[in-house]
Amino acid sequence: MAPKRKGPLQLVQREADDIKRQLDALVKDVQSERRSTEEAFQRCQELHITAEKTLRTLKKLTKADEPAPVGSYDQRKEEEEKRLKSILECLNTLFMQLSPPGPSTSAGDTSKEDSDSDDDEDGEEDDYDDDNDMDNEDEDEKQAVKVPSYLERHIYTALSDFKAEQEGDLSVQRGETLRIIRKTADGWWLAQDTKGNRGVVPKTYLKIGSGVNSVDDDDDDDSGGDEEDDEKRVGDNEAEESEEVEEQDGEEGSESQDKESAPASNWSSVRKALSEIDATDVLSVMGAIPSGFRPSTLNKLLMEGVKYRGSYYLQPELSQSQLSFKDLFLDPDTGRVRARQVKTCVCFTLWSCKMIPTPGVGVQVLSRHIRLCAYDGNEVLSNIHTVRATYNPKNPKTWSFSPRVTGILPTLLDGDCFLRCNSVSPDLGILFELGVSFIRNSTGERGDLSCGWAFLKLTDDTGNPLPNRTYELPVNGGTPAEKDISVEASVTRGSPGGVFQQMLHARRQPKLIIKLKSVNHRSRTQLSLLPETLLHSLSCVHLLALHRQLLADTLVMERPTVQNADLICSPVLSTFPELLDQPDLLDALRSSWLGAETEMSRAQKRDLSYLKQEFVKVYMSSVYYLLHSPSLPCHHWADPSSEEQRARFIYATVDMLKHNQHTSGHSGSPEVFVDPTPQHLAFDVTELTFDLLSTAR
Structure with a gap:
């Protein structure tokens, strides 16, 4: 007799069973440390992708898709959806445990571990009519997807009711399970409930872990006992969490803060922090981006206005009296723009980036690029120029620039750049911010991340210009204001002992390779006609010089008077x-x-x-x-x-x-x-x- 055909819902249930078995095996490997962290994180990524795909498939199913009638279809579909969401919750928490994240270049097979159990499942050919008689124990077992105890450091339980009083608060009820997204030193933590609502909650109302049953059991006690127990839990909770908050914020208040005693100025900072929560913050908590990644600093400056755009620096600059120009003059003998020499004029080529980690699961990278500008250690001194990188999907951690293309190389991909800057700062150099623009697959949110930064000081210790040669710059994590932050925590794990280990350690360090170079006489002449401060592509110098000549003719020679x-x-x-x-x-x-x-x-x-x-x-x-x-x-x-x-x-x-x-x-x-x-x-x-x-x- 031919085997009966399985329906779509049953197939989804079998896929969820397989994901659950692989998740259990992964948790056991992590606990026993039988696998490397990188391999475990890759398996976690693959399981997360599979679970999200299965959940999307489940949501699209309807009763009409089934080849045979199914009893309690809506209920079974809802139960399966809850189980998959619980699996995703466990995977998200596992991401935090396996920090630092980032995709691995090695390929692993995560489906072979449970081949024996898969064979057993393949032998089952029950139709939907038989599934209607499924035991309650099997249903309960499928739904019981719990987060391991050692992974519950971001899962908390509300000790008592808290009612939102201001915008940004999150109302919670006693015994409700919350996930903490951000911890702050002022005692007001950003949390998310099981329905997806987010807001701030006083940490004194929270207890680490998902001990819902233990909290509910206290309802039978008298009110006085409840208050004593709550005070005890509050004290224990503060002691448990003080170290974590100190690590994130550098300091921790010595006493807990109550909603009624919190000053108004504190709430303004809380609301400001809440408004700044974006896709980057959520991904950081989920562990979907490496620890050294930050929101892009230079991209934020570009979005604030025109001050850091090339179009702004291309305009003429007025003198202090505002009756003449500071950087735009005509040579009366030749009728050309008068050449102006500046303190710093360098030409360089972006060569490649090596060992740059990428965002993890659930994120689609739209652009890999470098934003660069003149920088003296304190402030940006020029426009911010962007060069997009290309990469080989087989080796995504290596970026390259200026690919060979037919026709004219697009300016956006051109790694040959120049910098003109008249700053007298002894620490003047070029700041390189490696970045990615991404979109979250689940929500469609866009964001810009800094994958690290590098700095090339343009003078040596004696104040002389750097020679024209190739430089390998180390890529630092965090922002230029932060010190000693690695792009990925695994890079600094352990101290290399021997020479061979040191060589291997150096090869794993993220690097940016650039080359300072000289240009021909014609390019040098055209560069001398440009504004005193500008950073752009060398391929556009002749166009910028012609525009500068037209600008001088119109503003200096053709105006009726200087005051016009x-x-x-x-x-x-x-x-x-x-x-x-x-x-x-x-x-x-x-x-x-x-x-x-x-x-x-x-x-x-x-x-x-x-x-x-x-x-x-x-x-x-x-x-x-x-x-x-x-x-x-x-x-x-x-x-x-x-x-x-x-x-x-x-x-x-x-x-x-x-x-x-x-x-x-x-x-x-x-x-x-x-x-x-x-x-x-x-x-x-x-x-x-x-x-x-x-x-x-």
Whole structure:
């Protein structure tokens, strides 16, 4: 007789059984230390992915999917969902025990351990009608997924009722089980209940562990006994948790704080901390990111405003009197921008990063990149420039830059950079922040993490510039304000003894490899025309120099008087700085200008007036057209779908404009702006006018 067909719900139940067996085996291995921490964490990751996938499959099931009638379908589905959530809860707690996390490059087989028990299960061919008569003991056994006692350090029980009185509080009831997300020295801990609600609760109301039964048993006692027991538990609880809070916050209050006695200023800091909870904090608690990772400091500065963007530093800087310019002058003999030498002007190449850990399970990495800027140990002294890294999926801990591509290398991937800075600080150097942009698979939250940082001081101990050579910089964890933080705790575990162990230890250290280099005379001349402070890609120097020349002509030579600050009609000057914040449009301009240069004669390339005229024509017939097209999606960092749509539209439009240019016989054809076929954004006078008062620094 042919075996009966299994239904979708039964298959999900068997998958959950298999996950539970593997989880039990993993917990036993961790307790007995039979496996390495890295291997155990990898198995934990794989189980978490499998459990999440099974839970998603279960949620999509309906009664109509079953090949045969199933009794108590909704109840059985709900019970299975609770069991899978309990498994995920246990796995999340196990992540914390196996800190530091991070995916391992070694591949392990986690399905072979329970092959014997799998064979036994495969022999069962019961249909759904037989499953309806399942014993209650089997159902109870499936649902009994408990967190091991040694993993319960983040699971607490409420000693008494607490009612929320202010925004940010979490109401809890006596005996309710909570998970602590963040502990603070002021005694108000961020907690999450079983329903997913989050808020702060006084630590004096909590007892470590999930001892619900022991708490409920006290209900039969008289009220006086309850108060004495609660006071005893409070004292024990504070003694147990003092060490943990001291480790996280550096200090711990000597006495417990009560809701009524907490000062108002304390609550303002609590609400501020609560509002700053994001995906990064949650992932840190779950153990899904290595211990040395932090929220990106440089990304936060970029999001605060324009002060740290390249478009800001490209604008002219006024002198102290604000009646002239500090860094923009014309040479009266040649009519060119006067070259200005600065204290520091270096060119360098980002080579590679090695042994950089990545976020763990439940996180999809959207971008690996380096943000860099001038830094003197206290503050950022230049714009923040970003270079995206490439990597091989087989070796995700190694990042590389400037990949070989057909055509023009995108600016975003170009590791050849320059820095101009006029700071006199003896500690001036380049700060490199290695980062990833990610999205949580379960919630869709986005975030930016710092995977570590490195610093290259640009002078030696005697104050002389560093020689042009390759440098291997150690990557530190935490932020530049923190000291002696490793990217991953396992890196510093133990002290290497012999020479061989020291060599192996050094190879496991995260490193950033860069190379200081010199450039040709033409590039040095173009660099001397740029603003006193700027960090950007070397491939764009010629475009930045031409923009600087147009800026000097318009603001220094063509203005009626020095005191005149009227609006200036110049679409190029008003919109060009935007390209430094949208590198794909800057690449479109580079491509169009390269095409125009190939058609110039040698004499035309040496004629500055001709170059300026052609540059304006190329700009107006390419990038300016793109900037005001409603079909161009908005620029979003690390959004693959948006980047792909923009790239497709940009290349198609540039090809169309080149075709129109060849048809008309000259560059900068104005017919494209009066053609009724393409759509344009509504006209705005700001796209044509350069406002000196609002843009000058």
